[in-house]
Every structure is written in C-alpha cells, then in structure tokens.
Amino acid sequence: MSKRGTCLLCRNGTRAGRGGTAGNKFRMSLGLPVAATVNCADNTGAKNLYIISVKGIKGRLNRLPSACVGDMVMATVKKGKPDLRKKVMPAVIVRQRKPWRRKDGVYMYFEGDF
DSSP: OOEEEEEEEOOTTOOTTOSOOSSOOOOOOOOEETTOEEEEOSSSSEEEEEEEEETTOOOOTTOOOEEOTTOEEEEEEEEEOTTTTTOEEEEEEEEESSOEEOTTSOEEOOOOOO
16 A cells, blocks of 8 residues: 555653543544554654454444554554564554545645655
C-alpha cells in the first residue's frame, strides 16, 4: 500500500495515550486501515511502519479496523535500524492524507508522501 500518513513510535515502555480525557472523541475520517505503511516522524531510527492493529477498535465482520490522527496503533518497523525490526511496538498517528471535517466546518488534511 502507499504511504498515507505519519506516526510517532513509542519506545521503552512509554505510556502514551493512556491518560485520556473524559467523553467521546469527535468523529474523524478514518484514513489508515490495518496493513497500511506509514512514515515514522521521530528520531528513533525507524523509517517505515506497518500498522497491524488499532487500539480501542472493537470491529465488525469483514471491516478492516482503521486509524486516524491521534489514535494509538500497534505497528512493526519495515525499514529502519535492525534492532527495531521484527518487534511489535505502539505508535501514535500524527498525520493523515485523508481529509476530515473539523467542528468549525474546515476540512483539514496533510500532504502525503514526504
């Protein structure tokens, strides 16, 4: 699949995404399904990440779980340092190419492959 987003890798037992806020998350367009390859936006040494699951998605029969900006996913490193590869690690999505509508009516999206 093409690269349609960017995410940050959470390393060494960091607890990103576990604090949370009260209430529900505002509905966003889900732009990154399972099996998507995304760029890594931090300095861990990983280049490309492969999404294998999305945290908090219960799912429905024959529908792929998808992630959007702010979601925590479980990913593997496909290109990067050898010590990072072949391990499942948590990551947070920070960019996606698919537009989503904000509450003020503006459609927002990021540039794709960079």
